[in-house]
Amino acid sequence: MTLRIIIAYFFMVGAxxxxxxxxxxxxxxxxxxxxxxxxxxxxxxxxxxxxxxIAIYVWQFYLSMKILLVGLIFxxxxxxxxxxxxxxxxxxxxxxxxVRSVDDYSDYLERDQQ
Amino acid sequence: MSKxxxxxAVLILSLLGITLLVxxxxxxxxxxxxxxxxxxxxxNSITETGSLNFVTAILYDYRAYDSLGESTIxxxxxxxxxxxxxxxxxxxxxxxxxFIVKRTFGMLTPFxxxxxxxxxxxxxxxxxxxxxxxxxxxxxxxxxxxxYGSEFDYKRYSPTTKxxxxxxxxxxxxxxxxxxxxxxxxxxxxLNILNAEVGSLLxxxxxPFINIGIGFKxxxxxxxxxxxxxxxxxxxxxxx
Numbered sequence: 001m002t003l004r005i006i007i008a009y010f011f012m013v014g015a016x017x018x019x020x021x022x023x024x025x026x027x028x029x030x031x032x033x034x035x036x037x038x039x040x041x042x043x044x045x046x047x048x049x050x051x052x053x054i055a056i057y058v059w060q061f062y063l064s065m066k067i068l069l070v071g072l073i074f075x076x077x078x079x080x081x082x083x084x085x086x087x088x089x090x091x092x093x094x095x096x097x098x099v100r101s102v103d104d105y106s107d108y109l110e111r112d113q114q
Numbered sequence: 115m116s117k118x119x120x121x122x123a124v125l126i127l128s129l130l131g132i133t134l135l136v137x138x139x140x141x142x143x144x145x146x147x148x149x150x151x152x153x154x155x156x157x158n159s160i161t162e163t164g165s166l167n168f169v170t171a172i173l174y175d176y177r178a179y180d181s182l183g184e185s186t187i188x189x190x191x192x193x194x195x196x197x198x199x200x201x202x203x204x205x206x207x208x209x210x211x212x213f214i215v216k217r218t219f220g221m222l223t224p225f226x227x228x229x230x231x232x233x234x235x236x237x238x239x240x241x242x243x244x245x246x247x248x249x250x251x252x253x254x255x256x257x258x259x260x261x262y263g264s265e266f267d268y269k270r271y272s273p274t275t276k277x278x279x280x281x282x283x284x285x286x287x288x289x290x291x292x293x294x295x296x297x298x299x300x301x302x303x304x305l306n307i308l309n310a311e312v313g314s315l316l317x318x319x320x321x322p323f324i325n326i327g328i329g330f331k332x333x334x335x336x337x338x339x340x341x342x343x344x345x346x347x348x349x350x351x352x353x354x
Contacts, residue, residue, distance in 0.1 A: 080218050084211055
C-alpha cells in the first residue's frame with residue numbers, strides 16, 4: 001500500500017462523508033432553499049473529491065485526465081442547476097415566508113428585468 | 115391508501131411475479147443455443163461486417179431492414195405530433211433563464227454537440243450509435259428553447275432546417291439501401307466502401323454512414339417533437 005493509494009483512499013472517504021452529509025441535509029432541512037443549499041455546496045465538493053480520488057487511484061495520464069474532466073463538468077453544472085431551481089422557485093414564490101428579515105435577491109431580480 | 119387497495123396491489127404484484135417465474139423457467143438453457151444465430155453472430159460478425167460493436171453490427175447490417183422500420187416509426191410519431199399540435203401561431207418567446215445559465219450553456223453546448231457527433235461516428239467501434247447520439251443532438255434544441263427562449267431556437271435552428279435534416283437522414287438510409295440493389299446485391303446490403311482495417315474509424319463498410327443518417331434523423335425528429343409541443347405551452351409568457 002503505497003502513499004499514493006493512501007491519498008486516493010483519503011479523498012474517496014472524504015467524498016463519502018460529504019455525500020452522507022448531503023443526504024442528511026436533504027432529508028432533515030425544512031424547505032426548498034435550505035435543501036438546495038445542502039445539495040449545491042456539499043454534493044459538488046463530494047463529486048469533485050471523488051473524481052480526484054479516482055484519478056489518483058488510477059494514475060494513468062489519459063484516464064486520469066478524463067476522470068478529472070468529469071469532475072470539472074460536475075463543478076460547473078451542479079451549482080448551475082441548483083441556481084436555476086432556486087431562482088425559479090423564488091420567482092414563483094414557492095415556500096417563501098411572509099415576513100423576511102433579509103431579502104437581497106429581490107433587488108437583483110428587478111435589475112435583471114430591465 | 116386503504117387496506118383493500120394494499121391487498122389488491124399485493125395480489126397483482128404476486129401474480130406478475132409468478133408469471134415472470136413461469137416464463138423464466140420455460141426459457142431454453144444455454145446449451146440449446148449452440149447452433150443458433152447468436153453463435154453465428156458472436157463468432158463471425160467481425161469478419162463479416164467489420165464492426166467491433168456487435169449490437170451495431172446486428173442493428174445496421176444483419177437486421178438493417180428492421181432499423182429502417184424503427185426509424186419509420188419515429189417518422190410517423192413526428193408526423194402525428196406535428197399534425198395534432200401544429201398551430202398557425204409563431205412560438206411565443208420567453209426570456210429564458212438567468213444570465214449565469216445562459217453564459218454557462220454557451221460554454222457547454224459545443225461540447226455537448228461534439229459528444230453527440232462522437233457517439234454517432236464511433237457507433238461501430240464503441241457503445242452508442244445513431245439512435246443514442248441523435249438523442250443527444252436533439253437535446254441541444256431543447257437547451258436552446260429552455261435556456262435562451264424559444265424565439266432564439268426559432269431563429270437559429272428553424273423548423274425548415276429541422277425538417278430538411280430529418281428528411282435527408284432518412285433519404286441517406288434508404289439511398290444506401292437502394293445502392294445495394296444497384297450494385298447487384300440485396301436491399302440494405304453492406305457496401306464495402308472505404309474499408310480500412312477493423313477498429314479504425316472508416317471501417318465497417320456502410321454502417322457508419324447509416325449511423326450518421328439515423329443520427330441526424332433522430333436528433334431532428336426529437337427536436338421537431340419538442341418544438342411543436344412547446345408552441346402551446348409557452349403561450350402565457352412563463353417566467354422562470
